[in-house]
Amino acid sequence: MTARVLRLFSGIEWVTLVLIAVTYASWGWSTTSLATMSLPTSILLLTLALVLHASLTHEVIHGHPTPWTNLNGALMRPAVGLVVPYGRFRDMHLAHHHDENLTDPYDDPESNFMDPAIWTRLPAPLRFVLRVNNTLLGRLILGPAISNSVFITNDLENICKGCRAVRNSWLAHGLALIPIGIWLVYVGSIPIWAYLIACYASMSVLRLRTFLEHRAHARARARTVVIEDRGVFSFLFLNNNFHVVHHMHPRVAWYKLPAQYYANKAHYLRRNDGYLYRSYWEVARAYLFQAKDPVPHPEWPQVAPMTLSASPLSTLDTIGKPQPIARQPIVKTKE
Numbered sequence: 001m002t003a004r005v006l007r008l009f010s011g012i013e014w015v016t017l018v019l020i021a022v023t024y025a026s027w028g029w030s031t032t033s034l035a036t037m038s039l040p041t042s043i044l045l046l047t048l049a050l051v052l053h054a055s056l057t058h059e060v061i062h063g064h065p066t067p068w069t070n071l072n073g074a075l076m077r078p079a080v081g082l083v084v085p086y087g088r089f090r091d092m093h094l095a096h097h098h099d100e101n102l103t104d105p106y107d108d109p110e111s112n113f114m115d116p117a118i119w120t121r122l123p124a125p126l127r128f129v130l131r132v133n134n135t136l137l138g139r140l141i142l143g144p145a146i147s148n149s150v151f152i153t154n155d156l157e158n159i160c161k162g163c164r165a166v167r168n169s170w171l172a173h174g175l176a177l178i179p180i181g182i183w184l185v186y187v188g189s190i191p192i193w194a195y196l197i198a199c200y201a202s203m204s205v206l207r208l209r210t211f212l213e214h215r216a217h218a219r220a221r222a223r224t225v226v227i228e229d230r231g232v233f234s235f236l237f238l239n240n241n242f243h244v245v246h247h248m249h250p251r252v253a254w255y256k257l258p259a260q261y262y263a264n265k266a267h268y269l270r271r272n273d274g275y276l277y278r279s280y281w282e283v284a285r286a287y288l289f290q291a292k293d294p295v296p297h298p299e300w301p302q303v304a305p306m307t308l309s310a311s312p313l314s315t316l317d318t319i320g321k322p323q324p325i326a327r328q329p330i331v332k333t334k335e
Contacts, residue, residue: 013253016056016065020075023052027080030198031183035190042190043198048236050202053080055238055254061090062250079176082199083148086176087169088155099247102214102223105297113216116296127295134291136284139211144203208280209237212292215275216299222273226261229279241280244272 030046057076059065066072077086092109101107105115112134119127132138133146158166184195217223227234227241234241238254242261245252245268252260261268269276277283286292 011067013065015255016059016253019052020056020065023049023056024078027053031188031190031195033189035188035194039190039194043194043201046190046195046198047201047205050081050198051205051236052238054202054206055236055240057086057089058093058240059238059254061093064251064253077172077176079173079180081202082177082180082196083203084151085169085173087172088166091165091169097247097250099224100220102220103216103297103299105300108214110210111214111297112210112293113297113300114295116300119296130295131291134293134295135289136208136211136287136292137289139207140204143207144200148203205233205236208233208283209240211287212277212283213243216293216297217273217275218299219273221271222275224272225275225277226268226272227277227280227283229277229281230258231279233280244268244275 026045026049030042030049034045035042053076060072060076063069064072065075073086073090079086096102096108096110098107103111103113105111105113105118114130122130129142129146133142155166155170159170184190184192188195213225214223215225224244224247225241226244229241239257240246240254242257245257245261248268248271249260
């Protein structure tokens with residue numbers, strides 16, 4: 001019995017548990033006494049805490065930090081970020097980890113690309129906005145508004161169509177919002193408008209991480225980036241900038257990813273065909289005002305627009321997107 005208990009406790013990632021505690025403590029402080037001392041500082045700390053909460057939720061989805069799945073989920077269920085239900089994030093992200101589908105406009109729930117046939121149907125002003133959104137600056141400013149509005153719209157459509165999984169995730173999310181609302185109204189000192197600013201700012205910071213995590217490429221293994229950044233963004237993203245390592249080893253804890261990468265750097269860069277940036281500063285210099293990728297998927301076969309049943313906006317985000325009646329799959333090579 002003692003040996004079994006020791007084995008269970010040896011599987012706990014204490015570093016992550018401590019960081020979870022620090023994140024919630026920072027959230028609590030930034031919404032209470034700190035907000036009365038310095039509101040700008042409160043908003044800044046709250047933004048960082050919300051980014052870490054999202055990154056830690058990502059860790060939990062991959063089976064960290066304890067051997068108990070239900071406990072892991074309970075740790076990150078509080079809906080401090082307000083917008084995305086835990087269950088939806090979990091389901092979409094695990095679907096994203098089907099690497100053969102990476103960047104697929106329909107089958108990858110985190111793809112930034114659009115079916116070219118859908119793209120041709122969009123009005124010119126919307127195409128302009130989406131092109132701006134494909135620059136880093138545009139993604140930071142417009143990205144959260146675009147993706148979340150389409151995400152919520154698509155989920156509402158799925159709920160209306162009777163999708164129980166989506167409905168149940170939103171019901172659970174509503175329950176998870178109740179204690180947050182009670183805290184902010186009866187305990188917190190931060191104005192609601194300031195809290196909303198921090199929520200949006202945190203989503204903007206997270207858009208930096210996802211901006212070029214994956215590229216269009218004929219080989220699935222070459223679609224995932226490495227950014228060798230070890231600064232504040234690497235910490236906020238829990239080293240998910242070593243993204244090809246994470247995709248190949250999703251059960252490796254965040255604090256082990258850099259060592260895993262540098263111990264086998266040549267191997268990982270062969271695997272992803274050298275898809276590498278040295279830092280987020282390098283990314284910003286290259287793409288702050290310039291789009292890295294086109295909006296329509298460059299590897300996607302052209303399909304006549306009249307064969308598609310999807311509405312034009314349904315492919316701006318990949319959460320619950322309808323399938324076209326006829327389409328050719330992207331070339332997906334696993335090797």
